[in-house]
Structure formats: C-alpha cells, structure tokens
Amino acid sequence: MKNIVIAFYLLCSSSLLFGQNKEVLFTIDNHPFYTDEFIRVYNKNLDLVKDDSQKDLDKYLDLFLGYKLKVEKANKVGLQNTDSYKNELGSYRNQLAKNYMNDSNVTNALIQEAYDRTIEEVRASHILILVDENAAPADTLKAYRKISDIRKRILAGENFDAVATKYSEDPSAKENKGDLGYFSAFKMVYPFENAAYTTAVGDVSMPFRTRFGYHILQVTDKRANRGEVEVAHIMILKPTDGNVEKENTAKETINDIYAKINQGESFDGLAEQFSEDKSTAKRGGRLQPFSSGQLTSQEFENVAFGLKENGAISKPFQSKFGWHIVMLINKFPVKTLEELKPEIESKIKRDDRSRLITTSLSNKLRAKYKVTTNAKLMTAIVKSVNNDFYDQKWQVPAADAFASTLTTINNDEKINGTEFLDYLSGQQKRNIATKPVSKLVDELYENWVDDRLIAYYNNNLENEFPEFRYVMEEYRDGLLLFDLMEKEIWEKAKVDSVGLEAFHQKHINDYMWKARYDVDMFSSTDAKIANKAKSYLKKGKSIDYIKEKLNKDGKVNIIVKSGLFEAGDDALPEFNANTVGVTEVIKKGDYNFVGNIKEIKPAGPKEMSECKGKLISDYQQYLESTWVDALKKEFTIHINREVFETVKGQLVH
Structure with missing residues (x-):
C-alpha cells in the first residue's frame, strides 16, 4: 500500500520545465507552492491518464491541492521527526543514489560478460582450503601451499573426487565429492565464477582465493542454458500435520487424477476441479514461465525441463510441498541481452563486480x-x-x-x-x-x-542532478502522506468499532450472503456413471462405498468434492435445487455432476466478523473521501487565480 501512495508522486517526477520563472501558485498557511512543480507533475501525468476528464486543469489543481494539504497536515503533527520516517527516507535515498554511483563503460562491459556467461551453464567440482580474509601472512601462505600441493597430486593422476572427499574443507564435500552441479552467472562469488568460466572442460584451475579461502576447481561439463519453461500442474498439498492417513489419501487422489488423464479427460478441467494450488487452478494449473534455479523445488524443475514435447504430461511425483502432475506448455530460449540488461545490471550492483565500478568511479571523481x-x-x-x-x-x-x-x-x-x-x-x-x-x-x-x-x-x-532532487522531494512528500494516512485513516478504521458498526448497518445491503450449499459433489465424464452415483446416493450410501463400487480395475470413473459453496460458485453447477437431498444429474462441459445437498443456508446479511476485511477497506475509503474537505477547513488556503490562468494558457497551448 505504501508503494501505491508514494507512486502518485514518483510517477509524476519529470524534468520537463517550461523555462519560465517560477511563481507562487497557492499558499497553505502562508507556505508557498510554485508553478514549476505543478507544471512538471501535470505534464508527466498527462502521458499516463487515458480519460480526458482527468486532464482538466481545474480538477487537477484541486487534486494537487488536496495532496499538498495532506502533506502539510503530516508536517503539522510532526511525522517528519519520527525515526521510522527518517530511516525509510534515508534507505530510499541510498537505493536511488546507486543509479548514479557507477561508471557506465565499466558497467556495460560487466553486463556483456555476465550475459555471455548467462547463456552457458558450467558444471564444476572444487576443493577448498579454508583461510580467513584477514589471516596473517604465514597462515595465508600455508593455505596456498596446501592447495598447490593438492593440485599437483591431481595433475599427477590422482582422482579429483577422491582427493576432494579426503582433503576439501568444504563440509559438503564428504557427500557430494566437491560436485557443485550446474551454475551460471551470479550463482557463485565472482572470483569463483571467473575461474569456472575461464577453465576448459576437463582441466583443473590454478589456485584462486575467495573470501572463504583458497580453491581449485575442475570443470566437468559446459552446456547451453536451458532457458525458460512454461508448464501447467495439478497439485495435491502434503498434509502439514504429518498424518499418515491424510498423506495416503492425498497420494491416492493424485493417482486417481493421473488415471483420469490417461483415460482422456481434460488436464485443464481436472486442474480447475482438484488442484490445491488455488493461485493457478482457475486457469488450468498454468504457471508463469521459469528458469533453472528459480523455483524452490529442484524436483519440480527437473521434471518440467525433462518433458520434451508440448502437451507431454509427467507421472505423479512428490516434492516437499506435495504431489504434482506437470504438463509442458512451451519452452523458451534464453532472453536477449537487451531483455536481460536491467536485471543483470541490478545483480552487478549487489555483486563483487561492483568493486570494479567503484574503482573506476573513484578515478573519475579525482579528475572531477x-x-x-x-x-x-x-x-x-x-x-x-x-x-x-x-x-x-x-x-x-x-x-x-x-x-x-x-x-x-x-x-x-x-x-x-x-x-x-x-x-x-x-x-x-x-x-x-x-x-x-x-x-x-x-x-x-x-x-x-x-x-x-x-x-x-x-x-x-541533489546539486549535481536536478532530476534526483525532484524525485527525492516527491518521495519525501509521498512517505509523509503514507504515514499520515496510516495514522488518520487506515488504523482508525481498524480500531473505530463504533464507527465501523454504524457504517456496516448503514450499508448492510452491500454485505450479503447468497444461498450456501453444504454438498458432496460427484463428477464423471460418463453420464451412466453419474446416474449410478445418483442411485447409490438415493439409497444413502457413503462416499467411500460409491467410489469403491464405481472405480474398478484401476480406472477412476468418479471423483467427489465436498464443501460449503455459495450460489454462483464455480465449484457448484446449476442444480436449481431448493431443498436438501440428491440432485438431478447435470451436464456442464465435458462433465456430468450429481450432488448430495446436506444443508442449505439461506441468503442473508453477513455478520461483521464474516466480512471484516472488505468492511474495513470500504470504511477506509469512506473516511478518505471526506478527509480533504475537513483539511480545507483546518488550513488557510489562498490560490493565485491570475497565475493559475497563465499556467493554463501555457499548458493548453
């Protein structure tokens, strides 16, 4: 929310000035606000708005005045003196300043180098001899001689893996024999990355030092980067309580779904019905494209990249999150340099490479x-x-x-x-x-x-770059406004129980439940199976009984989903049922549905506890809509209409 508030000004920042001397446009309690800022802000917003009514200068002046009134209120109550405000403003300035603290030539060379490495993945094993960055010269020399002796033994014919297991001081070497797998740019510290990319496959590097100590590495393979992959998945969550029975049920469910896929049922439809990844289920399980190392599950990545043909579907597999079935939608090559440039530059600024930029900047400043x-x-x-x-x-x-x-x-x-x-x-x-x-x-x-x-x-x-000064001034105002709104509007709406109750009662029709159905819903692509399920339900048979009777010979013919669904919910077909009991069989898309409605809760008003999130949000908007009017009464405002008419003439023409 803070970003949204502050964005009003950050989006408005611009160095477009008309060249005229700035004049006082209006005052708030004798504090002047000038034409140059108003013109700069308006011109930037002019490119952003789509509705012509938003370009009306009189309305825009009122909006701008309202914003400045809120900032004046923030200053009046002393929010600019709080430690949290000072710390956040300082943090933002530090981030913004990073864009100016570099040498573009050096930066561009590092971007090109990083991109060249991004399109290639290296697999390497290493041996580490620990030595502190600030170790005494004698200890540093001792570590260097030790790693040099190890390298000589390997060059003389000893097996790298065996030597790594025995002598490497990287704790993981005992299990992985020093093998680090595949990696590309920014995955390792910069000196290590340099050694890996400048060593040929099969060769052993010269000893090199990082902040951890001295290393040698052996490059075992190099391959083209796998790029990005786009997949859809169906996920059944792993129970968090470790209940074995629930885990078995989840595993059985994913296997049943896989059987239905093999029977020709739609992956999208099954994902929408049964996937417990709620963020993707509505769109058939589709995930955003991702690259190697981007997900937290290596198992999921390996399965996804292992699929060869678009439309190929994996067998069920388990990750630390649960059970999945993955379908390949598309594969994409590595992005171009132009596409990746902003991301690479951002990473460089957080990497050891930044020292090269700092050195170059220092040399320029000595000349300046x-x-x-x-x-x-x-x-x-x-x-x-x-x-x-x-x-x-x-x-x-x-x-x-x-x-x-x-x-x-x-x-x-x-x-x-x-x-x-x-x-x-x-x-x-x-x-x-x-x-x-x-x-x-x-x-x-x-x-x-x-x-x-x-x-x-x-x-x-601020003196060197006017645009830097503008953005800082605007962020300062936006940050104050956020703190004020949090204090005067957002927090007030949460704790003002009397006002919230009154608002709820006044707008009760905005907070209504539709009819809700507690239902066991059975689905099948086969109408005969759905009708058999209906027959069993009429006889009072249990869910387990029906599944046992209809799912035979390894074939999943019927799946059930139970819960409390509101009328109109996608999970509830149009049964048109007004009473509890077994519904008729309804066909929707490729599926036939029959439900056992156990309870119908009628439409009616929601209690405050049932709609508190939306209620507070609506109440906050109501408080904010009346706020500016109150501020106009609190402060003395004078608008220089003659100056404003001059500004209007300049902006219109």
Missing part, C-alpha cells in the same frame, strides 16, 4: 574534484604510526595538532586529521601486510580519499 592535502600534517601522521599497527596494538595519538584540516575536497569540504587517524585505527583488524609502515599509511590514505570523494559526490547528488 580538486583534492588538496596538508603535507605537513600528513608527515606528522605518518610519523605517529609505528610497527604496533601490524600487531593491532597501535593507539591513535591524542595530540590536538592532528585536529586541523588534512584534506580539502572541491575547495568546500574540509576533513581534519583525526578523522583519518580514526580510519587508520579501524584498518588494523584487516591485517594488512604492506611494509614499511610509511608505505602502508600512504596506501590507506589513498583508499580513504577515494571513500571521501565518493561520499562527497553522494551527498551532493
């Missing part, structure tokens, strides 16, 4: 912004650091002299020496081995300057 260093103070700082740094025992000196300016960025950002000293102190835990200590300090100073340049650039994005 002037950086000056206080050489005298820098010399003093270098002298203050000694070899205790390597043992993580060095202490920041307390001298006041270090508090003067060490670094200036762009002639306006001044950073004192104590900040760099604190940074140095924190770097001790990295166990950096650079010697002598003067060289180490110089190296860390350059890293620190890069960090400060990026921070300076980030903090000035």
Whole structure:
C-alpha cells in the first residue's frame, strides 16, 4: 500500500520545465507552492491518464491541492521527526543514489560478460582450503601451499573426487565429492565464477582465493542454458500435520487424477476441479514461465525441463510441498541481452563486480574534484604510526595538532586529521601486510580519499542532478502522506468499532450472503456413471462405498468434492435445487455432476466478523473521501487565480 501512495508522486517526477520563472501558485498557511512543480507533475501525468476528464486543469489543481494539504497536515503533527520516517527516507535515498554511483563503460562491459556467461551453464567440482580474509601472512601462505600441493597430486593422476572427499574443507564435500552441479552467472562469488568460466572442460584451475579461502576447481561439463519453461500442474498439498492417513489419501487422489488423464479427460478441467494450488487452478494449473534455479523445488524443475514435447504430461511425483502432475506448455530460449540488461545490471550492483565500478568511479571523481592535502600534517601522521599497527596494538595519538584540516575536497569540504587517524585505527583488524609502515599509511590514505570523494559526490547528488532532487522531494512528500494516512485513516478504521458498526448497518445491503450449499459433489465424464452415483446416493450410501463400487480395475470413473459453496460458485453447477437431498444429474462441459445437498443456508446479511476485511477497506475509503474537505477547513488556503490562468494558457497551448 505504501508503494501505491508514494507512486502518485514518483510517477509524476519529470524534468520537463517550461523555462519560465517560477511563481507562487497557492499558499497553505502562508507556505508557498510554485508553478514549476505543478507544471512538471501535470505534464508527466498527462502521458499516463487515458480519460480526458482527468486532464482538466481545474480538477487537477484541486487534486494537487488536496495532496499538498495532506502533506502539510503530516508536517503539522510532526511525522517528519519520527525515526521510522527518517530511516525509510534515508534507505530510499541510498537505493536511488546507486543509479548514479557507477561508471557506465565499466558497467556495460560487466553486463556483456555476465550475459555471455548467462547463456552457458558450467558444471564444476572444487576443493577448498579454508583461510580467513584477514589471516596473517604465514597462515595465508600455508593455505596456498596446501592447495598447490593438492593440485599437483591431481595433475599427477590422482582422482579429483577422491582427493576432494579426503582433503576439501568444504563440509559438503564428504557427500557430494566437491560436485557443485550446474551454475551460471551470479550463482557463485565472482572470483569463483571467473575461474569456472575461464577453465576448459576437463582441466583443473590454478589456485584462486575467495573470501572463504583458497580453491581449485575442475570443470566437468559446459552446456547451453536451458532457458525458460512454461508448464501447467495439478497439485495435491502434503498434509502439514504429518498424518499418515491424510498423506495416503492425498497420494491416492493424485493417482486417481493421473488415471483420469490417461483415460482422456481434460488436464485443464481436472486442474480447475482438484488442484490445491488455488493461485493457478482457475486457469488450468498454468504457471508463469521459469528458469533453472528459480523455483524452490529442484524436483519440480527437473521434471518440467525433462518433458520434451508440448502437451507431454509427467507421472505423479512428490516434492516437499506435495504431489504434482506437470504438463509442458512451451519452452523458451534464453532472453536477449537487451531483455536481460536491467536485471543483470541490478545483480552487478549487489555483486563483487561492483568493486570494479567503484574503482573506476573513484578515478573519475579525482579528475572531477580538486583534492588538496596538508603535507605537513600528513608527515606528522605518518610519523605517529609505528610497527604496533601490524600487531593491532597501535593507539591513535591524542595530540590536538592532528585536529586541523588534512584534506580539502572541491575547495568546500574540509576533513581534519583525526578523522583519518580514526580510519587508520579501524584498518588494523584487516591485517594488512604492506611494509614499511610509511608505505602502508600512504596506501590507506589513498583508499580513504577515494571513500571521501565518493561520499562527497553522494551527498551532493541533489546539486549535481536536478532530476534526483525532484524525485527525492516527491518521495519525501509521498512517505509523509503514507504515514499520515496510516495514522488518520487506515488504523482508525481498524480500531473505530463504533464507527465501523454504524457504517456496516448503514450499508448492510452491500454485505450479503447468497444461498450456501453444504454438498458432496460427484463428477464423471460418463453420464451412466453419474446416474449410478445418483442411485447409490438415493439409497444413502457413503462416499467411500460409491467410489469403491464405481472405480474398478484401476480406472477412476468418479471423483467427489465436498464443501460449503455459495450460489454462483464455480465449484457448484446449476442444480436449481431448493431443498436438501440428491440432485438431478447435470451436464456442464465435458462433465456430468450429481450432488448430495446436506444443508442449505439461506441468503442473508453477513455478520461483521464474516466480512471484516472488505468492511474495513470500504470504511477506509469512506473516511478518505471526506478527509480533504475537513483539511480545507483546518488550513488557510489562498490560490493565485491570475497565475493559475497563465499556467493554463501555457499548458493548453
């Protein structure tokens, strides 16, 4: 819901200005709102609306004014000072800023590399020798020599799987012998991915390091990516309580359905009747297309991709969710680079690859912004650091002299020496081995300057990019509005029991039950079978008895579905029954239905507990519809009609 509220402004963001000087369009309690924002918002919305009445400038002004009234109310009650608001706004800014914190040339090269790897899957086995990222040089060397010796043994003829089982420090190696299966881009850490894609099939890589330690890998196969597959499925859920009898019933049901498919019955019809995946049953069990690794069930993926011909149907199989039958609808090749580019770019920003982009950005910022260093103070700082740094025992000196300016960025950002000293102190835990200590300090100073340049650039994005400033201003207003509506409308509607009851009574005709039927519904493609079921029902026979009599020789002729169904429900055919008892046999589509109606609950008003979700939603809409009128009375509003007429003339022409 928050996204919907905030979207009003984010969709309205645009850098389209008319070039005129901005003027005050209206004031709310003497707070001015200007023409440039109104024009920018209106022009963006002009491309989005379909109804010409929504383009009416007078109506749009009223909508815009109503929005600003709500934001003013939010500020008036102090919502802009809450920690939750500040944290969310900061989080959004960080996300938005990521779009500006990269080098497009480096990014595009990484996108191309990732796509080239996406269209190919690699299968590899690996051996890992653990070593911490910040391990001492002696421990790092020891791990490197160990992995190098292991590689030599394999090159000399020892079996990779056997060596992995015996020596790999990856706990899973004892079971999988180091085999990681097939993977493509972004499935492994970047250094591992690089080694896998640059090693030929059958070869063993050189030792390489990741944050886990040193590895070698052997590539056992490479294949084209399987792309995406579209399937339909019928699912019977696995009982969550571990009841064996229920599990057997579920398994029996999926086997009965499979038998009916083999008897020529419609997959779509059976899915609609019996699949317990409610999100897909109505459309014949059809799932959205998916690729390898996208689902949480490997069993389901393997079965789906294993089907060869469109229309092919799997045997029943079990996943951790329940029992399935899958029908192949279509297979799709890997998408083009243009289609995958946004997704790949998003993944790059969350991957180790992003460090390459950051380095490139730092180099550009050094060219963009002037950086000056206080050489005298820098010399003093270098002298203050000694070899205790390597043992993580060095202490920041307390001298006041270090508090003067060490670094200036762009002639306006001044950073004192104590900040760099604190940074140095924190770097001790990295166990950096650079010697002598003067060289180490110089190296860390350059890293620190890069960090400060990026921070300076980030903090000035609003000045660098007007469109960034617009979006942030609009998100700020939208976030305030969401918090206000949650407080004044949504939460109020939930806790205002008196108002909710009054609203329910006033609109009781909007909350009515249709007639409801408690029914056992039998279905069969064979009319004779349905009539036999009717005959048994007339004699008072049980469901189990009828199934036993009519489902013989491994053939499922009848299936039953029981429940309480409202008149008009898709699960309830048009029996036109007004009394309890056994119905006539009704044909609908390919199926013949007969029902045993055990109870009929007449139409009537719903209790509040029976419609509370919709009732609260309707009450919220009612409160919101009267809210703006109340705000117009609370605040003093002045609209500059002369300025508005000028704006109308510009926008119309």
